Amino acid sequence: MIENVFRPGTTRPEAKGNGSIAKPPLRTPVxxxxxxxxxxxxxxxxxxxxxxxxxxxxxxxxxxxxxxxxxxxxxxxxxxxxxxxxxxxxxxxxxxxxxxxxxxxxxxxxxxxxxxxxxxxxxxxxxxxxxxxxxxxxxxxxxxxxxxxxxxxxxxxxxxxxxxxxxxxxxxxxxxxxxxxxxxxxxxxxxxxxxxxxxxxxxxxxxxxxxxxxxxxxxxxxxxxxxxxxxxxxxxxxxxxxxxxxxxxxxxxxxxxxxxxxxxxxxxxxxxxxxxxxxxxxxxxxxxxxxxxxxxxxxxxxxxxxxxxxxxxxxxxxxxxxxxxxxxxxxxxxxxxxxxxxxxxxxxxxxxxxxxxxxxxxxxxxxxxxxxxxxxxxxxxxxxxQDPVEFYRRTGECDFRYITQNPVFGLSIQNLRLSHQGRDSEPFLICERLGFRRGEWTFLRGESGCGKTSLIKALNRLWPYGRGTIAFPQGVASFYAAQEVKLPPVTLKELVCLPEAQDNHNDATVAAALYKAGLGEFIGHLGDEARAGKSWDQLLSGGQKQKLVLARIVLHQPGLLFLDEATGALDPESKIAFYQTIRDNCPGVTVISVMHESAPPRSAAGEEFYHSVLTIADGMATKEPLTPALPAELTEILTQQPPILADGWLGLARRRLKTARSN
Structure with a gap:
């Protein structure tokens, strides 16, 4: 494990030595x-x-x-x-x-x-x-x-x-x-x-x-x-x-x-x-x-x-x-x-x-x-x-440690407690020990207000109060896709290339990302800041904006992806296409996704996108693997067989199918 310590809200590492954090001089343009x-x-x-x-x-x-x-x-x-x-x-x-x-x-x-x-x-x-x-x-x-x-x-x-x-x-x-x-x-x-x-x-x-x-x-x-x-x-x-x-x-x-x-x-x-x-x-x-x-x-x-x-x-x-x-x-x-x-x-x-x-x-x-x-x-x-840790410590507990580790271990969370402002504020979310291996897709569920978005923010260094250790895979780029998408008044190419500069990507690559995301009709307008007198933020619907975010994901191919209600404005077919596009174009990506659905979506062929489910209930976060789905052909056969055939391995398959459906 590499002991690079990060301040909340920044991607700039600070060397840790002799048991203390070396603070850079607090100099800003003002x-x-x-x-x-x-x-x-x-x-x-x-x-x-x-x-x-x-x-x-x-x-x-x-x-x-x-x-x-x-x-x-x-x-x-x-x-x-x-x-x-x-x-x-x-x-x-x-x-x-x-x-x-x-x-x-x-x-x-x-x-x-x-x-x-x-x-x-x-x-x-x-x-x-x-x-x-x-x-x-x-x-x-x-x-x-x-x-x-x-x-x-x-x-x-x-x-x-x-x-x-x-x-x-x-x-x-x-x-x-x-x-x-x-x-x-x-x-x-x-x-x-x-x-x-x-x-x-x-x-x-x-x-x-x-x-x-x-x-x-x-x-x-x-x-x-x-x-x-x-x-x-x-x-x-x-x-x-x-x-x-x-x-x-x-x-x-x-x-x-x-x-x-x-x-x-x-x-x-x-x-x-x-x-x-x-x-x-x-x-x-x-x-x-x-x-x-x-x-x-x-x-x-x-x-x-x-x-x-x-x-x-x-x-x-x-x-x-x-x-x-x-x-x-x-x-x-x-x-x-x-x-x-x-x-x-x-x-x-x-x-x-x-x-x-x-x-x-x-x-x-x-x-x-x-x-x-x-x-x-x-x-x-x-x-x-300029020192967010010291800043937030004035009004509450702020003792997060953001470190990096070997990519093979993926993303890890240890003893994470999230709280609100106030020195006496009790944690509203506790995560004792969680791990997300490389390529694993995790479905995050829980009642409204339980802390799902707060957890995603904490993983992205954007939650101010609490404590715990979060270890990121070293050298792996991350991407945070929020539910509400606000588009600045810039060209379409710049919108797709965010957060990088548009000069880092050629038009063909950006056009390909738009096409894969389902926005192929806009490929001819990469250099436009507006169409028909409207900015892209006014012109695109909520679903199209989320597809634009998908184009960014396809273009940048992050290794760690956080989806916070990122498909809330899409219809069921478009949601499936959204996840399938990520699966096809971002190999090895680790996904942590917040959705309101009671069960994670599956592909058009009935295959699971997600491998595990992280449940938040009563202030605790617990993670468990999803029950493997039976092949579609076997499911069809079992649902058509008479009860007398429920013997031997076929009976065992029926019982597993029943258990899977109840879960």
């Missing part, structure tokens, strides 16, 4: 994203760092240029106002031409700033948004869809399972990346604005009467004090309101995700709802889920409305009072003229506007934090399930 700053900087320190930094530097340059253009705008505004004020002055030689010239320059500057700089910056920042989001989407897809079955374990963690993974990967990542880029652009704009505007304020600063000790820096000190007193106090108010917005945004996302998830589930089970006339129940469920959305939305509207009113009042006071106050004393005392006063006021207004960016985007920041929290939670959940 390992660096389990904190806010780790999530924010991951893209810029990844293999795409050149792309990320190039786009970022272009955005930074355009942001700085826009801030400098803001200074030019303030100066141009001062010139225009001054030309209007002195339009009738005798010192003005050509007042109309001067006014129109300043107006034209101001318009050209606005076009250059808003259409040229801002438009280009929007395009580059949108490109950065698209690239960053695409990179994050790829990392989370790689992390969820790995060989460890992370997507499966992450959703089976009970209390730790993240809700609405689809929403987190799509909407939350999209909103987070867009919000983060906007935040970064705002910070860069504030820094560059303070530099350029502050520089200009210093150049135009003048002495203020009564405050001569400040010297020529009097007006700039007054301006900075006004900004420092006004902006932080209101920012504190904005932070408090933003916290309320963040909490409500997270609650809104959860409510929206639950409602959308239920709608998606309805579309998958639409037939069952219609056949059971369950529309009223489904409608009540939707109304109950939407009630939470409506209630949260109402509270969010109140906070948003209050924040909007606060922001409008803040903007008015800042632009019309605070911005014009610092330069009023120098203007009254004749230290500066009207042009200097207007220019200074516009500069202070620009400074207030840039420093108030945090206030203006607080709702967006609240949404950013809500989105990032959703993404971080998913990254943490992915990290938490």
């Amino acid at each position: 390992s660096a994203m389990v904190s806010f700053w780790g999530l924010m900087r991951a893209y810029w320190f990844s293999d795409k760092w050149k792309e990320a930094w190039s786009l970022t530097l272009v955005v930074a340059f355009l942001t700085a240029l826009s801030s400098k253009a803001g200074v030019w705008f303030a100066e141009a505004s001062g010139e225009l106002i001054n030309s209007i004020a002195y339009f009738h002055s005798s010192t003005s030689d050509a007042p109309l031409a001067t006014l129109l010239g300043h107006a034209a320059f101001l318009v050209a500057l606005v076009v250059f700033k808003d259409a040229g700089i801002t438009g280009t910056k929007s395009f580059v920042s949108a490109t950065l948004h698209r690239r960053w989001r695409g990179w994050l989407n790829g990392r989370f897809n790689d992390a969820l869809l790995d060989a460890n079955h992370t997507h499966f374990h992450a959703q089976n963690g009970a209390d730790t399972a993240p809700d609405n993974i689809d929403q987190r990967v799509q909407e939350s990542i999209k909103g987070m990346t867009g919000g983060a880029i906007g935040l970064a652009m705002g910070v860069m704009a504030v820094a560059s604005s303070i530099f350029f505007v502050g520089q200009k304020l210093l150049e135009t600063s003048t002495e203020i009467r009564g405050f001569e000790f400040l010297g020529e820096y009097g007006s700039v000190v007054f301006a900075l004090l006004a900004v420092a007193a006004y902006v932080p106090a209101n920012t504190w108010i904005a932070v408090k309101l933003g916290g309320m917005l963040e909490r409500l945004s997270i609650r809104m996302q959860k409510a929206e995700g639950s409602y959308r998830g239920e709608l998606s589930t309805l579309l998958r089970r639409s037939f069952h709802v219609a056949s059971a006339h369950g529309e009223a129940v489904q409608r009540n469920m939707h109304e109950r889920l939407y009630t939470e959305i409506d209630r949260t939305w109402g509270r969010l509207n109140w906070v948003n409305a209050g924040y909007g009113s606060f922001e409008r009042i803040y903007n008015f006071v800042g632009a019309r009072v605070i911005a014009y106050a610092p330069g009023l004393l120098p203007f009254i005392h004749g230290r500066i003229d009207l042009k200097g006063y207007i220019t200074g006021a516009e500069l202070v207004n620009s400074l207030i506007s840039q420093c108030s960016w945090f206030i203006h985007v607080m709702p967006a920041i609240a949404t950013l934090r809500a989105n990032s929290r959703r993404v971080i939670d998913l990254a943490q959940a992915i990290e938490g399930v």
Whole structure:
């Protein structure tokens, strides 16, 4: 026996030595994203760092240029106002031409700033948004869809399972990346604005009467004090309101995700709802889920409305009072003229506007934090399930050993106990010692809910709780065919080749597998993802989907095959053809099959497909061989002979036939 130990849910072996399991480092594509700053900087320190930094530097340059253009705008505004004020002055030689010239320059500057700089910056920042989001989407897809079955374990963690993974990967990542880029652009704009505007304020600063000790820096000190007193106090108010917005945004996302998830589930089970006339129940469920959305939305509207009113009042006071106050004393005392006063006021207004960016985007920041929290939670959940054994041990017993042994011994089970979540959960299924030799077909039967499917899942490393040892034949490929078949929107050839890539098999081999499975009419559509506007999942019936699974089995020819109600949608003749195809094309395969039938099916010639029966009753699994069937000719003779012939070997044959029928 080879002591290769496997973790549940993976096919990757771990070497066992010195009585312990060597654990690989828990590194995933999202390992660096389990904190806010780790999530924010991951893209810029990844293999795409050149792309990320190039786009970022272009955005930074355009942001700085826009801030400098803001200074030019303030100066141009001062010139225009001054030309209007002195339009009738005798010192003005050509007042109309001067006014129109300043107006034209101001318009050209606005076009250059808003259409040229801002438009280009929007395009580059949108490109950065698209690239960053695409990179994050790829990392989370790689992390969820790995060989460890992370997507499966992450959703089976009970209390730790993240809700609405689809929403987190799509909407939350999209909103987070867009919000983060906007935040970064705002910070860069504030820094560059303070530099350029502050520089200009210093150049135009003048002495203020009564405050001569400040010297020529009097007006700039007054301006900075006004900004420092006004902006932080209101920012504190904005932070408090933003916290309320963040909490409500997270609650809104959860409510929206639950409602959308239920709608998606309805579309998958639409037939069952219609056949059971369950529309009223489904409608009540939707109304109950939407009630939470409506209630949260109402509270969010109140906070948003209050924040909007606060922001409008803040903007008015800042632009019309605070911005014009610092330069009023120098203007009254004749230290500066009207042009200097207007220019200074516009500069202070620009400074207030840039420093108030945090206030203006607080709702967006609240949404950013809500989105990032959703993404971080998913990254943490992915990290938490990289060692499934330790993960499941937090909420119950998980002590499975998956080992390999010489193929001649087949598949073996020793001391297997399956239980549910909870450390005190009693086993609902016990398998003391079972063996399935190479080429043996075993029929698994038992009442509904007895644990048949759970046993199949445990054998495939997909049951989380319990203990026991399962020894697989070394080097033998396995295949698990479930009752419900879901087909992804890919080509027919890819569907048949799953789980391998389509390039591993030529068209002729795939076509032959389809033909043997009874789907020969589709051979000419191997390269099609759909027919008549419908995907294969929509086009194929339940029985045809199960035949498609049969085509996969024929193509891959596994040595170990698990059939969990894999023929439930087939008629009796098709079921027989299903098993006969496996018998003819997969020599030496070991089959463990779950069916609702009381007795295993036989071939068209009356021969047994199955060699043994595994019965689950009262929480115990017991295995015994099937009674060998008598030849069909002998059975016919015995049923036609009169009772007086029931002597000697013929009487013995009759008694065996009676025993076989009763079993």
